[in-house]
Amino acid sequence: MEMKAGVGTTKDVFAEWFSDRPKWMQTAAARLATSRQMPPPEAIRALADLSVAEANGVDAVFETMPHGLFGTAVGADAFKLRKLDKVVGVNAIRENACLDFGSADLSVVFGMNGSGKSGYARLLKHACGARHKSDLLPNVFNAAKTGPSCEVTVESGADSNTFEWKAEPDGLAPLRSIHVFDTTAAASYVDSKNLASYEPRRMRFLSSLILICDAVAEELANRKTALPKSFPAVPMEHTLTAAATFVSQLRDTTKPEALEAACAWSAENLEARQDIEKALKQHDVAARSKQLDLDKRRLALFVASYDVLKLAASDEETSKLLKSKREAASKRKAASEDAAKVFAGSALDGIGNASWRLMWDEARKYSEAAAYPGKDFPAIGEGDRCVLCHQPLNDEAKNRLSGFETFVKGGLEASAAKAERDYADAVVGLPSLPERAKWKLDTDFLKVEPAAGEALYDAVSARLAAIPKAEAAETLPPVDWTAVDAAIAAASGAQSKEAATLEELAKDGKKAELEKQLKELKAREWLSQQKAAAEKEICRLAAVRRLEKAEALAKTNALTTKKNELARDELEAGYQERFLAELRALGGTRLKVEPVAVPEGKGKISFKINIRGAVLKASAGSVLSEGESRIVALAAFLADITGSGQPTPFVFDDPVSSLDQEFEERVVERLVELAKTRQVVVFTHRLSLLALVEDAIDARKRAATTVPVLSVITLRSFGGSTGRVDELDVRHKKPKSGFIAIRDHKLPKIRAHEKAGNASEYDSALKTACGDFRILTERSIEKVILDGLMERFRRSIQTKQLKSLTKINANDCALVDSMMTKYSKFEHSQPDELAGVLPTPDELAADLDRVIAWIDEFEKRAA
Structure with a gap:
């Protein structure tokens, strides 16, 4: 509240500032102030209706912000975390485990390493929807994949409520004000900038209102999306015409008489179009001539490959190939019989057959290339050895090898080998069919019936595959070429005829002028057919225009500016003061650190820990020791959370990790002080911390000051599971x-x-x-x-x-x-x-x- 100058009455500046906002936004603010929760989808739609009405001057009922709403701060009710029960699927914690904190103000959960403390702490972070949380895994040594879940009991005064959590990523709404500090949270405060979780009430109100405005803007955008343009795009052939220009300038303000004139189409227009088309016959001579040349080349390429296939599969060529096959067989038979006669007295059978010849040919290659290079094969000179058995050659062996080579190079054997090579070359030279997809494209281009094209492909494929196995051409599968032959002839004739027509048409000097007239007439005819669609498009553009005006009223620039102003006044300075106070309380006054505000837009303010007075630029995490970083992080955490003034519970997982004795004592003193005004839960494995807590409690008892109620819960592992409370x-x-x-x-x-x-x-x-x-x-x-x-x-x-x-x-x-x-x-x-x-x-x-x-x-x- 602020005082008017010279006047003894107060005014609500915040409410007055709201009076300058759009009326629909004031309505949203009034409803938010009343309900204190985000409106449901139907309410967002209603607010969107109000924004459209206001933007377009339509009468509607609006509401105004009540004055004095933010005159005093409103705190949340104090509550305590009573227990975690029926814990399932969390690390190695036993199924249906229960961790009961009782009614204590300060609960110390003690246990040795591996007793389940971290599992409970991780579970609390997930159930509270903490910003920094790691994955919550089940027991990795158990094949059962059970999802994490638990029941959380909360007490507020005499009331007790139990909530079930089943891995909801945002946690349970009643627990979101519970804050958890652990190693991950500590690292985030020192190593990166952090969005302060506490916001003064007016800032929280603006944050919620910004979310509502964004939701309304999204609703308006969705409504625009639901009004897609149904008017067809102007065809390419109608570009650069009067009709295309009219369509491009179509607006929600287009007059009906202008639309009527642009879409006019008469019998005279139709007759003029038909006369021009008859005179031109072809409306694009140059383009068609170019395409026709491409079609001719494509046809020529197909015919060339097609003729090769047709020739190779013909009876004449097939008969030649089969004749070559028979000649090779006949000559081989003669050579084999000759070999039998020549080597009738040999000690071994089979000389001259295929396997023997293969061996002989390989022996020749080995002799000429490796054993006796430069000598004729077979090498039978003095001291030469047999290249097959490596034995010295006597006269009989020399004569035998010479006889073998004479036989191989003799007339019958040489003739048989040549005939076999000729036949093999002829088989290899048989053409291959193109890929089936390419064949289909070509036959479709020729306008051959798909079934006929497929049948010819299969018939040619079968005939070519059968040729090497056949003995006579009459036994080969037949091929019917008539369908494709006819299509080739028809395509060739049509191309020739069209080429002559185009050549004649190119000589007409009026072609360009007639083509332009024809293009305008066709475009006008097309537009006349789209008159109803054009009328509908004008209505759609008008609806979109109304929504765009409403979107302008839903912008959050003013709200963001105001929130940034409040952030500077209420949050930034307050946070810095609280941080320094917490650092003093924790014994860190010698640490040269300070929080620096980092604006992030939309009214968000983050804080980054900087090294004060540093000459070299360096992050706090790279300068501070591990223990110093822990103290700084704890101070930043407490400054962040305690700023709200809300007595919400705190959970600390091993808060004194890496701290020396002095820092540890200071932290314990701070935790005990915090426990006077709110519930504090501490997970630890250090006996020293437990002893210090008990000592601090006893000291307060002796001093007769306010003493928080302490409970110590001991955890243990047993039988392969953890998290068991040692009763x-x-x-x-x-x-x-x-x-x-x-x-x-x-x-x-x-x-x-x-x-x-x-x-x-x-x-x-x-x-x-x-x-x-x-x-x-x-x-x-x-x-x-x-x-x-x-x-x-x-x-x-x-x-x-x-x-x-x-x-x-x-x-x-x-x-x-x-x-x-x-x-x-x-x-x-x-x-x-x-x-x-x-x-x-x-x-x-x-x-x-x-x-x-x-x-x-x-x-x-x-x-």
Whole structure:
């Protein structure tokens, strides 16, 4: 609110600024202020109707923004995250696991590595719709692919509500104000710029209104898309005509009389068009002549290949080839018979047949190329060897090899070999059919019936394939060439006739003038046929124009400008102040860092952490150490989230990672302070953090200040699954309550195992109880005898507790020493020869009663 100058009344400047916005936008703002939620699709359509009405001067009922709406800030109701239940499909967390936070203000979820803490933290990030979240995987060692899901219970005052989450990517709406800090979130604050998640109420209102305006603009755009142009495009042959010019200038303002004149078409126009067409006969001589030349060349190419096929498949050529085949066979027979006579006395049969000749030819190649280059084959000189068996040649062998070569080069054998080569060359020379698709294109070009063209292709293919196997031409499949022959003749004749016509027409000097007149008449005739479509197009253009006017009223420039102004005034400065305050609280005053605003348009403001005073340009992440980056990220996170003033829960997954002792103590103090005003959940595996939290709580109790309620939840892994809550964990309890838990809960189960004869379960449970006894005895030194004067993982010494030392006597020391000695053997490993014997349940019970009674008596002593 602001005061008018010199006037004692206040005015709502924000509402007055809204009064200058379009009326439909004021209506949207008024409805948003009332409903406080995004309007449904039907409401968006109604707002789009209002914007169209306003843009085109149509009467409509509009609403105005109520004054004083943003006079005071409105906070969200405080709530707590009560529990995660029925967890399924999340890492190795056991099915239907439950993590109950109770009503505590500060919950510390403790567990060793691999106990399920990160799984629960990841689940919370997804359920809350966090910006920075990793994939949520099921148990990778389990073949079952179960999707993640859980039930989340939230408490607000006395009310409790349970919501089911089933992997919704945006999380559950009631949980979106819960913020999670982990390593990924920390890295994003230091290594990149981040959009501040908190916005003052007026900025949030403008953000929502911008979304509504965008939705209305999208609705208007969809309506334009639903009005597609139905008027046909002007055909290419009608370009550069009066009709085409008229169509290009068609507008929503085109007068009916202008349309009537442009579309006029009479009987006289039709008669004139027919007369010109008759005179020209061909309306485009040059183009047609060019195309005709291409068609002639295409026909000539086809005929050339077609004639080759036809000749090769003819009876005459086929008879020649088969004759060559018979001659080769006859000559081979004569050569074989001659070889049988010549080599009748040979020691081996088959000399002169095909396999022998192949061997002989290869032997010749080997001899001339490698064994005896430069010598005639066969080499039978002094010292030469047989190229086949590598044995020395005697006179008989030399004569035999010479006889073989004489036979091979002799008349009958040479004649047979030549005849076989001639036949083989003739078969290889048979032409191949073109690809079927090419054949179809060519026969379609000739206007051959598709079935006839396919039949001829198959017949020629079958005949060519059968030729090498045939013995006589009469046995080959027949081929009917008549359909294609006729088509070739018809095409050739038509081309010749058309060429003569075009040549004659080119001599007409009036051609160009007549063609122009004919083009205008055809275009006008086409436009006369589209008169109804033109009238419809004019109506469509008018509707589009109305929507475009409405789109101009839906622009968000003014809203964005206003939001940027608010961002500078309310967000940017406030964030920087909060960041520096958080950095001081966390002990990071020595760190030279500062947040710098980065505008991103549409009113969005991001913040990037810069190194203050740096001479060289460098990112914060590359300068700061890992621990320093963690503190800076935590300060940025808290400054970002706490700016809203809303008491929403915080979740921290291992917040003190990489921090030294001083930073860790500062962080713990800040978490405990936060827990005074909101729920804080911390996941950790560090005993030091747990000890520091307990110490901070105790310190506040001693100072009689506001103390948040603390709960410690211990997780463990067991049987291949994680995320199990250790209901009987006593090691993090105060000594007295821990001893009582052993006596009242664990001891009865030990006795039950003893009674049932379950030896292994009995031993395991008793050993665990003895180990817990020893840990609690050790903690009794810190918590009971020293009364918190000094503890592990804590640097400070509580000097006010010095007076408790006066209560200690020798009996106290003897009791603690005896119990530590007795039960240490069950907590620490022992050599086999000194292995301890487990106490009986009765003995353990007696020791428990003795220690509990001692604690009660010690605490009542006067200091």
